Structure formats: C-alpha cells, structure tokens
Amino acid sequence: MRKVTANGNGLKLVPVKRPVLFTITAPGFDQDDIGIVVTAPSSREIPFRMDTIKAGHYEVEYITPEVGEHLIEVKALGKAIAGNPFHSLAYDSSKIKVGAIPNGVVANAVQFQIDCSEAGSGNLEILVNSGRVNSEVKNLGNHHFLASFVPQTVSLHTIEMKFNGEHVLGSPFKCQIFASHLPINSLSKKGLLKVQSLESFPVGQTHSFDISAPAVKKEDIVVSIVGPSKTTVQNRILDLQNDVFRVYFSVSIVGTYMFEINVNGQPLMTSAFSAKAYDISRISVSETPKNCLIGHKFEFQVDASQAGEGQLEIAVNDGEVPNQVQVLGNGKCLVNFTPESLIPHIVDIKFNGENVPGCPFVCEISDATQFNVDVSHIELIPVGMPARFSITSSAPIQNQSIRTTITSPTGKQIAVNIEYIEGCVCEFIPLEVGPHIISIEHCNRLVSSSPLVVKSYDAKKVLVTPVSSGSIGKPIQFIVDASNSGEGNLEIAVNAKGENIITQVHPMGGAKFGVSFVANENSDHIVSITFNGQPVSGSPFVVHINPEMNKVSVSGTALHFAPVDKPAILAVHNVLSENDLFPKITGPTGQSVPMTLQRDVDSGVTNIEFLPAIPGEYLIQLKHKGVPIPGSPFSSKIYDIKRIRVKEIPREIVSGKAVTFIVEASNAGPGNLEVIVNNGKVPSTPKALGSSLYAITFVPKDTEDHNIDIKFNGEAVPGSPFTCSVLDASKVTINRDGLEKVAVLTTAKFSIETNGTSLSENNVLILGPTHKTLRAVLNGDPQNGYQIEFTPTEVGDHAIDVKVGGSSVPNCPFLVKAYDSKNVRISEITSGTVGKPIYFSIDASAAGAGNLEIIVSANGRNVPNYVQSEGNAKFRVNFKPTEPNTHVLSVKFNGEPVPGSPYLVKVVDSTQSIISGHTLRMASLGKGVEFSVENRNDESSECKVVVT
Structure with a gap:
C-alpha cells in the first residue's frame, strides 16, 4: 500500500471541538475502498466525514471533544497504509489556568503559576511587552509551571500568553510596575499591614472591607475606588481600634471597580485589588414551565446580560436531576432538563450564591399517557345544544394545564369552557353540521388520544316531500332528503289502527331516500320519521286514505316484497266472479309463471296465487272483463334470503373501537336491508360500496356481548343474530414497578392484569433504541394475570406497547431506560x-x-x-x-x-x-x-x- 498516503494537520496537533482535516491520496481506489477509524483516549470512536476532492483524492474531517492522544487508522481494501496508525495530539487552550499575577517593583522578579494539566500537549509561549522583556518558565512537574520576568521600567506591563498559537483565556494580562518598595510596602510585605480584598459584591447595598495597619492613624489612610466609567466612588473609613480600620462604600452600577490604598501618601502596591459589582435584580428567567411531562425535555432561558459578571448556578431538585446549559452568548443561556419521576421539580437558580428573582420555582410533573378522554357519549351530537366530555387522569390535573381546541367543519374555532372538577370537564356548543376535530394539550403537548373527531347533526334539516292522501291498494310515495343534516340513523315507521305497515325504502344517492307503502285499511295512516332519535320537522305526518266503493282494487303480499318458494298472493276486491278476471304473470327472465285463482265467497275477494322460484321483479297483468285494472301491470318484488352474504364479523371486538363488516345482497333480489345492534341501543352506519354491497360500521360502548340483527325485507338473514364478545382494553392494567431503569443483559419483568382477557406474545411489542424488536416471554393466564420478561441488549430507551384487539391498553406505549454501568x-x-x-x-x-x-x-x-x-x-x-x-x-x-x-x-x-x-x-x-x-x-x- 505504498502508493496510498495520508497527510495533513488532522494527523498532528489538533484543537478540540473544532473541525480538523487531513487528506488521503489513493490513486485507483474508490471512496468505499478506504476505511478510517479515529479512536479517542477514552477508547471511543470519533465520527468523521469523508469527501471526494477528485478521483483518488479524499478529504477527511473530524471533531474530537477529548484532550489527549488519538489513534487514526487508515486502510485501503482492508490493508493498513504506510505510517498506520497515525498519532494526533488533541489540546484545549481554554483549559490553561493562570494564577494571580501580582503587581511588581522595578528590578524585582514577578512570578506567577500556570496549570496546563488539563490542556493536553503543546507549546506554551509567553511574551511580556511584546517580547521586549525577557521571561522564564520553570517546570514544576505534573504539567505545572512557574513563569517569571524582571521589569526594568515603571509602567503597566502586558503579558501575552499563547498555547499552540492560540491565546489562553484572559490573555493579555496586565501587571502594574512601581518604582521601589517604600517603608509602608515593606511593612505590608512583612505581613504586618493587611488588606481584606473583595472579589464581588451586589449593587445598591453598603459593603465594607478591613485594613489592618499597626501604628497608623485613620487620617493617614486614603482609599481610592474607581468605577467602570472612571468615576470615583465615595467611601468612609471607621477606626475599629486595635489597629483595624473598616472601609464602607456603596455602588449603583455593575462592572469592575479598582481599589487602591494609600498610607502616609504611599500606595500599597501589594494591596491593590479589583472587584466586580453585580445586580441580581437584572437577571430575568423567561418561559419557565409550570407544568412538565415526564420523559419530555423542557427549556427556559436565563438572561444575565445586564447583571454584571458572576457565577450562575442552576440546580433541579438539589442537583438530583441533571440539567444542560447552552450558552447563547452575551450573558444569555438556555437551560433544559428532563423529568424522570412524578414528583414536583424545584428549579433553583443562583447568581454569586444568591437566589435570582422568582427562584426557586416549582414545576408540577404529569404523565400524558395516563389521560383518559371520554367522548363516547358525544360521537353524534345535535347542533345548538351543549356537549360535554371529561378528561381524567390517575394523577391530579393542575389548573390551567389543559388546553382544548375544537375546530368546526369550516375551520372555525369553537369556544370551549373548561372546569377543573374531579379532573377536567370541557363544554362546547356545535353550530355546524359535520365532523369537529378536538385537540387536547397538556403542558403544551398533545395527549396520547388526541386529536379526536365528533360529528354533529341537525334533524331540522331533514326534508320530507309532502303527502296528504292515498288510496287502498295503491302505492303511496314520498321522498326523505337527509343530505344536509349530517351523519346518523334515519328511522321511518307507518302505522294504521295500531299495526305497523310494511314500508319500502329505496336509496337514491346523496343521502336521499324514496319511501313507499300500500294502504290496506280505509283509515288514516301515521308516518313517523326520526333522525338519531329526534323527530324531523313536521313528524308525525298523517296520510288520509280515500275509499273507492264499487271500484276494482287489489291488495296482498304480491304487491310488496315476497320470498321465493312461498306462495305470493294478490287479492282482487269488488269482483263478482273469478271468471271475469284475466291474469298473466311474467317472471324476471320473461317466462310465464303458473298461477291459481280462488274465490272467497264470504269476503267476495278473489285471490291470485303463484309460487316464485327465483328472485327478481315479477309483472302481474290483470284485466277485468277485458279491461286492464288501474295500476296494471303490478310489480311483485321477490327476494331470496338465503343469498344474502355476511362477511368479516369478528367474534371479538374492542370497546370504543369501530367495527366494520360487509353485507352482500347483489344476488338476493330487491328489498330493504336492516341492521340493528343491541336492539337499536348501539347506532350503526351503512356505506354503499357498490350495487347491493354495503359496509356496516358501529362502535361498541360497553363490555356486554353485542348482538347484530340483520334483516332483509323484515326477515332475518341466515345466521342472524350474530354475537360479538367485547374486550375492554381500559380494564387491562400494567404494573411497572422496578422498570424505571434496567441493566442491559439482565432479565427485566413487569406484570399485566387483564381481568379475564387472553394475551399472547403477539400482543406485546418491545422495540430497542435502534428499533430492533426484542422477544417478549409471556407466562400466566387470563384469570391470574401475566408476567412479561425481556432482556435488553442495548443502552437507551426501550418502547413497550401492549395491545388488545389492535388497541393499546392504558398507559401504553411506555419507555424503559436500559443502562450499562460498564460503559x-x-x-x-x-x-x-x-x-x-x-x-x-x-x-x-x-x-x-x-x-x-x-x-x-x-x-x-x-x-x-x-x-x-x-x-x-x-x-x-x-x-x-x-x-x-x-x-x-x-x-x-x-x-x-x-x-x-x-x-x-x-x-x-x-x-x-x-x-x-x-x-x-x-x-x-x-x-x-x-x-x-x-x-x-x-x-x-x-x-x-x-x-x-
């Protein structure tokens, strides 16, 4: 690997907390071929970034927070390059600590100490008066040094100090050089004359310091105090006897003050000092949280920019809760902490040992996962009427900690009245029809179940076309329009002489319905229409039936819905002989259907009877003495209840969670589908998915078994009623004792009480900090509860969720923090x-x-x-x-x-x-x-x- 080389400052002497670079020259190698590992003194790996400059040339950047020797390994295709591993030395010039530099006297050495023990390796450079005055540095061992120089002139000397070319904190330093040691200074040097120096003091108060001066009178002492604007501060000297004098003074401006003491006209060089005045009243703490959520970070800002110099101390619960401070500059900082326990957190902020205004303050801690929002009784609410829902928690809800926002369908904000009674009760009045979105915040964070949706309706907006009269045996029709009334259940009932009359409801689309019925009695028929249990405008309606004496009329089951394989009867009235009737029945496929005629002598009614075999519409043509009877041909709608298909009704459902199942009636013939849950106590909502295909949805409210009655044309479909057992996730409780912190590679346990609900390992999901799924081992039974065991392998937050029927149980998901003391x-x-x-x-x-x-x-x-x-x-x-x-x-x-x-x-x-x-x-x-x-x-x- 001789042709691969690495060089640059990033392989040599590097500063901490700043980007450093080095380059790699690797002709013929791609970036993915290069492997780099930067190891800090603590043995942890430092992240880096590598960019391609051009083909075969790469630039590597890293930032180390640690002082000390770093090992940098560079490999190409897994093989180490020449010079590997490289050694870089990280330093931190801000860690150089310079001791007090005293004022001096001409021709006498001025000495001060320098502590470099925490700064790392490097070169310390000291220049006195830009190098015009020689200086010496003596190694005291353990990275401590003694610096000295001998001044030759009376002046203010400037001492510049650099570490690896960077100015150390406080540089340049100042040192005043005087002409000679006067007798008074000799007395001071021998320790007989002492001055009590100050470091800092608050403005607006009277302060003092003592001077111990044997054989000196009060009149011989002159104290000079000069403020930051070069103004002189008045002072008063009091003789305390026994050669002790006390100096009193007071200032009103923050800043640095210089104190000089003259005795018998001679300045005490070794007793001059400076002190800083501060004003704690000018420290402001903004955005302080009054209510916090466990496990969530909360921030507030401290502004000490106008308070002067000093030490800011911040402690949460006497330091037991860690806090992080981010310096924003100009005396401002951002403080944050993360509460991990449900106890009040006391935040104490001190400046130079004094409490700042408004401190300490208390943050109440809550757990958002413990909130229960009950809107089950207001999922469908009428407009113009007050609606209330409650918010409860296992812990007390603090006043003003809940914020509820309700948005109407048109985006308007609705006023909400909140009362803190046994938790929290919210009341509002919907003014529009449609879905309303409820957002609930606790301590400025959404609660786990938020946002929620409730729907409003207006029964007054249901429109019914008027119908006032009808005739026996003839269909009476009207239209119900609920398109502007919102979501809900429409119920239509027709009654005559205390008996219910069969009605036919035909969906027309857009929440409009055509309704028809046939009167068989010569009496008023009462039509009652309700929407979500509320009467619509004008209900009940009265339909007067007009008698038609001596006119041929028809009635009977064949005029309505009739089942297959059962006789359908058409009754003909006011006919003297069945021989005067000429009926013809045509089936859905156009075939002729056989029939029988039978006359009832007592009533004078002639019955036409036929047996339909397939579902569909049958046409009955009827003539009397060769003349068609009014209304002929008559339509007889035949259905087959056995062809109704009900799909996807679960045997187990969850309280409060919507359940949807499918009803398919496409092959069953014409008719009306009716779905009733728990005798109508639980509302259900149908949604048309296609021709004679419906999705039925309802929401169980309690834990009793839910019976679903499904009828077609008033007849129960096969299998009806269907029964669903209800699971209640809210009754499942989790005991998390001992789970606040768990060690990695050790078994962690928690218990679950289900009150009779069965669980399996599939009901428990455990995710590690890298989203890796951990196996949950489950032991127990529904009656005695379950114990869950898992073993964390990574340090960090583990999320645990327990679900019943697809819904998380209360207080889930929750976090478990895994730690490793070996790290x-x-x-x-x-x-x-x-x-x-x-x-x-x-x-x-x-x-x-x-x-x-x-x-x-x-x-x-x-x-x-x-x-x-x-x-x-x-x-x-x-x-x-x-x-x-x-x-x-x-x-x-x-x-x-x-x-x-x-x-x-x-x-x-x-x-x-x-x-x-x-x-x-x-x-x-x-x-x-x-x-x-x-x-x-x-x-x-x-x-x-x-x-x-």
Whole structure:
C-alpha cells in the first residue's frame, strides 16, 4: 500500500471541538475502498466525514471533544497504509489556568503559576511587552509551571500568553510596575499591614472591607475606588481600634471597580485589588414551565446580560436531576432538563450564591399517557345544544394545564369552557353540521388520544316531500332528503289502527331516500320519521286514505316484497266472479309463471296465487272483463334470503373501537336491508360500496356481548343474530414497578392484569433504541394475570406497547431506560498532596440514564467531593485531602460499581516527593516511558530510579 498516503494537520496537533482535516491520496481506489477509524483516549470512536476532492483524492474531517492522544487508522481494501496508525495530539487552550499575577517593583522578579494539566500537549509561549522583556518558565512537574520576568521600567506591563498559537483565556494580562518598595510596602510585605480584598459584591447595598495597619492613624489612610466609567466612588473609613480600620462604600452600577490604598501618601502596591459589582435584580428567567411531562425535555432561558459578571448556578431538585446549559452568548443561556419521576421539580437558580428573582420555582410533573378522554357519549351530537366530555387522569390535573381546541367543519374555532372538577370537564356548543376535530394539550403537548373527531347533526334539516292522501291498494310515495343534516340513523315507521305497515325504502344517492307503502285499511295512516332519535320537522305526518266503493282494487303480499318458494298472493276486491278476471304473470327472465285463482265467497275477494322460484321483479297483468285494472301491470318484488352474504364479523371486538363488516345482497333480489345492534341501543352506519354491497360500521360502548340483527325485507338473514364478545382494553392494567431503569443483559419483568382477557406474545411489542424488536416471554393466564420478561441488549430507551384487539391498553406505549454501568469511564486519577485538590473526570455518556454515586474516604471517614457537570453526562470531580493516607475512591452507577472501582489514590504530605505520569499504570511495548519526580522539600539530593 505504498502508493496510498495520508497527510495533513488532522494527523498532528489538533484543537478540540473544532473541525480538523487531513487528506488521503489513493490513486485507483474508490471512496468505499478506504476505511478510517479515529479512536479517542477514552477508547471511543470519533465520527468523521469523508469527501471526494477528485478521483483518488479524499478529504477527511473530524471533531474530537477529548484532550489527549488519538489513534487514526487508515486502510485501503482492508490493508493498513504506510505510517498506520497515525498519532494526533488533541489540546484545549481554554483549559490553561493562570494564577494571580501580582503587581511588581522595578528590578524585582514577578512570578506567577500556570496549570496546563488539563490542556493536553503543546507549546506554551509567553511574551511580556511584546517580547521586549525577557521571561522564564520553570517546570514544576505534573504539567505545572512557574513563569517569571524582571521589569526594568515603571509602567503597566502586558503579558501575552499563547498555547499552540492560540491565546489562553484572559490573555493579555496586565501587571502594574512601581518604582521601589517604600517603608509602608515593606511593612505590608512583612505581613504586618493587611488588606481584606473583595472579589464581588451586589449593587445598591453598603459593603465594607478591613485594613489592618499597626501604628497608623485613620487620617493617614486614603482609599481610592474607581468605577467602570472612571468615576470615583465615595467611601468612609471607621477606626475599629486595635489597629483595624473598616472601609464602607456603596455602588449603583455593575462592572469592575479598582481599589487602591494609600498610607502616609504611599500606595500599597501589594494591596491593590479589583472587584466586580453585580445586580441580581437584572437577571430575568423567561418561559419557565409550570407544568412538565415526564420523559419530555423542557427549556427556559436565563438572561444575565445586564447583571454584571458572576457565577450562575442552576440546580433541579438539589442537583438530583441533571440539567444542560447552552450558552447563547452575551450573558444569555438556555437551560433544559428532563423529568424522570412524578414528583414536583424545584428549579433553583443562583447568581454569586444568591437566589435570582422568582427562584426557586416549582414545576408540577404529569404523565400524558395516563389521560383518559371520554367522548363516547358525544360521537353524534345535535347542533345548538351543549356537549360535554371529561378528561381524567390517575394523577391530579393542575389548573390551567389543559388546553382544548375544537375546530368546526369550516375551520372555525369553537369556544370551549373548561372546569377543573374531579379532573377536567370541557363544554362546547356545535353550530355546524359535520365532523369537529378536538385537540387536547397538556403542558403544551398533545395527549396520547388526541386529536379526536365528533360529528354533529341537525334533524331540522331533514326534508320530507309532502303527502296528504292515498288510496287502498295503491302505492303511496314520498321522498326523505337527509343530505344536509349530517351523519346518523334515519328511522321511518307507518302505522294504521295500531299495526305497523310494511314500508319500502329505496336509496337514491346523496343521502336521499324514496319511501313507499300500500294502504290496506280505509283509515288514516301515521308516518313517523326520526333522525338519531329526534323527530324531523313536521313528524308525525298523517296520510288520509280515500275509499273507492264499487271500484276494482287489489291488495296482498304480491304487491310488496315476497320470498321465493312461498306462495305470493294478490287479492282482487269488488269482483263478482273469478271468471271475469284475466291474469298473466311474467317472471324476471320473461317466462310465464303458473298461477291459481280462488274465490272467497264470504269476503267476495278473489285471490291470485303463484309460487316464485327465483328472485327478481315479477309483472302481474290483470284485466277485468277485458279491461286492464288501474295500476296494471303490478310489480311483485321477490327476494331470496338465503343469498344474502355476511362477511368479516369478528367474534371479538374492542370497546370504543369501530367495527366494520360487509353485507352482500347483489344476488338476493330487491328489498330493504336492516341492521340493528343491541336492539337499536348501539347506532350503526351503512356505506354503499357498490350495487347491493354495503359496509356496516358501529362502535361498541360497553363490555356486554353485542348482538347484530340483520334483516332483509323484515326477515332475518341466515345466521342472524350474530354475537360479538367485547374486550375492554381500559380494564387491562400494567404494573411497572422496578422498570424505571434496567441493566442491559439482565432479565427485566413487569406484570399485566387483564381481568379475564387472553394475551399472547403477539400482543406485546418491545422495540430497542435502534428499533430492533426484542422477544417478549409471556407466562400466566387470563384469570391470574401475566408476567412479561425481556432482556435488553442495548443502552437507551426501550418502547413497550401492549395491545388488545389492535388497541393499546392504558398507559401504553411506555419507555424503559436500559443502562450499562460498564460503559462509565474514569480518567486522570493521579496521586496528590495534602491540602491540594485532586481532579479526575467521569464520562457516563455511553452508560445510559442513571444515578452516579461518588464517595471518597480515608481511614473510614468520608472526604467531601465536588462535582461539576460538563454536559452530555460528563463530570469533573475534585476533592481536597487533609491527611497523608491512601484515599479510597468509590464510584457507582445505579448502585453498581463502575469498572475499576474502588480506586486507591495515594496522598502524601507537602514535604514528600511525588512520582506521577500515566505510564506508571500502563505502557506500550517498544515505546519510551516518561514520568516525573517532584521533590517537595527543595533539597538537592541524588534521585535513584530502579525498574524491575
């Protein structure tokens, strides 16, 4: 692989958190032939991007967040190229810490310390007055240095400091050089004259600091305080006796103030200091959430741009809930946290140790998956009438946390009145016919069942063509138009003398229907029409029947719907002899149909009887004494109930979920189809799919068995009534105890109570963070409940959904967080010295969600430790040992020891020598090993090193 080469700055010294590049020259190789792996010091792989510059030339870009040595492997067709692996050194100039730089005196060395222990490898460059003043740097060991220079002139000296060519934080620094040490300064240097310096203070309050000056009078002390606009701040000095003087002052403007003390006209160079004034009242916290949802991120902004400099501290539930801070610049930051438990979350924000206005504030936590919205009783509602529905939850619903939006069919917003009574009750009045969309938000997030659809109707908009009279034996017809009244059930009934009269309903399309009936009685017929149980305008209607004496008339079953294979009868009235009648019956295929005539002497009625064999329309031509009877030929509609086909009625259905089945009557002949669910208590909706093909839909409301009666021309179809057992997903409860966090590769369990409903493994779906399906093992039975077991193999959120009849049960789907304590990495643990902080880092970014427990102890006593979040589950920890003993460092994640825990940290006193270096724990074969020996007592002695 000699012809494949890699070069560029990205293979050498690179800054962290910034894009770096290197190029690969590989003539004859495609981009897919090149393999690259960038490994950080923590052993994790760093993502990269590779682009084709031109054929055989590629550019690689990556960004590393870690300081230290990175290994970069480059392969072509799986073979390593020359120089592989490459070593790049990542540095972070912002991690350089510069100690206090004191003012100085001409010809006297000015010294200050520099801490580069966290910055990585690189070149430290120090220029005093642009290089005109020589400077020296002494290595103190463990990446700590002592810088010094000797000033030769009285002036303000500028100290520039760069690391790998980049300015370190705070550079350039300033140092005031004075002419000489005056007697007062000599007194100060000996520690007899002391000034209590300040670091920061709030505006609008009186502050003070003390000056300890032996053998000095109050009149000899002059204090100068200069503000950010070069204005002088008035101050007052009070003699507290015993050579102590207290200086009082007050400021009103934020910024940096310079303090200088003069005694007997001589400035105290070593006692001059600066302090920063801040105004906590000018910190604003906007968009604070009052109600939050568990598992969802919530954000708010903190604006400290007008408050001055200071330390901003943000804690949620005393630091138990992690929060992330995104710096927006100009003193503003965006804070977010994700609640993981159903307890109030207290957000405390402090600036320089003081609570900012409005803090702490409380966020109530709710679970959106626990909401139940009951609209079952308002799925069909009349316009102009109030409609109410309730929202309930297993947890209390906070006032003003629910927002309900209802949109009409024309897109208008409908006013909603919300009352918080035992949950939440919403009331509205629909003003239009059609579907209304209900959207429900809790804490600005849609609840799981939202949006919902309810339909409104208006029975007053059903139009009926008028009919006032008719005659015996003749069809009486009228039209019902429900096209503008919305969705619903239309019921038509005709009654005469307390008996129901058979009606025929013919769909005309567009929600219009033609209705006809034949009167057999010489009495008024009452027509009652209701829509969704409400009478339409004008109902009931009265149809007067006109008597036709001495005129030949007909009646009988043959004038209506009649079944095959049963005699169809046509009764002829007012005929003296059957010999005067001349009937002829033609079948649907044009064939002549045989018949019989029989006269009833008592009633004077002559009956024409025939036996239809196939469904269809039969024509009955009838003449009396050679003259056609009015209405002839008569139509007789014959049907075959056995040819009705009912398909797709499930034996098990789910309460609240729509059920649709198909009824096919295309070969059954003419007639009226009637579907009744639970004796009409459950509405059903038909939809025509074609000629004599219908889709019937209904929604079960309760858990009792639902009986579906299907009739054709008033006769039950084969198999009717059909019975469906109802499953109630709302009665299934899940016990998630112990599922908040589970370890990978261990069996997790939860239980389900179904109250008699059967489950199988197909009812349970478990998806890992990469959408990989996990196998659920189910044990139990419907009466005693089930236990579900699964084993997570990946770190992250696992979604679990349990469905009954295709619908998720309450509180599903829900999330289970899987973690792996073995993925917690601890680095930079070194030996230390009594009285000096020992730092180390913890990286839990790949371990998942969990609680980190850090305990430092010595001789059985706990040592306080301090944890600083660096974001993305990374932490910087330090503790300050007070005794020269081995300290035990215990780190646990979700109660499990992390790899390597407990750690032993050697602590010596300040007079002992310290040996340090990462190669003392692990080293590579064939490479040099470097470590440092620091002699604390500054004695010159021979250092012997023995390696065995």
